[in-house]
Amino acid sequence: MLYTVCLGKKSFTTVNLTISSTSKVIKEYTERKEEIEMYSKEVEANQQKLVSLQQRLTSLHEQWYEPVSSLVEQINEKFRVFFATLKCCGEVLLAEHEDYEKWGIDIKVQFRNSDDLKRLTSSYQSGGEKSVSTILYLLSLQGLTDCPFRVVDEINQGMDPRNERKVFEMMAKRLRLCVDTTA
DSSP states (O other): OEEEEEETTEEEEEEOOOHHHHHHHHHHHHHHHHHHHHHHHHHHHHHHHHHHHHHHHHHHHHHHHHHHHHHHHHHHHHHHHHHHHTTOEEEEEEEOOSSGGGOEEEEEEEOSTTSOOEEOOTTTSOHHHHHHHHHHHHHHHTTTSSOOOOOOTTTTTTOOHHHHHHHHHHHHHHHHHHHHHHO
């Protein structure tokens, strides 16, 4: 049964609940309360799993991050020295990202004093600059990997004669160092 009470300009509607509708409401309330308790336990269990997974991720990150960043720093040091020999600048960086699948190596180079270091891309640098950067990166890997040599077809393609000569001299010097250490 529905009652409407008027007090001045305001009116209020009240509901008269019968005993059968009251028991239905109590039943729904009890069911909802049980659902809330069940979901609360599920949320708590998932939060504990999340904490556990985050701790595991942190532990795994700590295990490999330092060796990888140290290796990239060694590559960077050699790369910078090789570029300095050409009176240019270059650096190799670990490109970190929140998503581990997006991590990588960034190679930045500067061939002209008027430029800043720019990421090595297929569109910004000339073919010769990309060739120089590639061979100097490969030379920077020498001694840090088990692969004693690399084959790159026509690496001097697009290089100017000065850089071609300098790169050849660096390669010959690295080869002599490798031969001297294995003898």
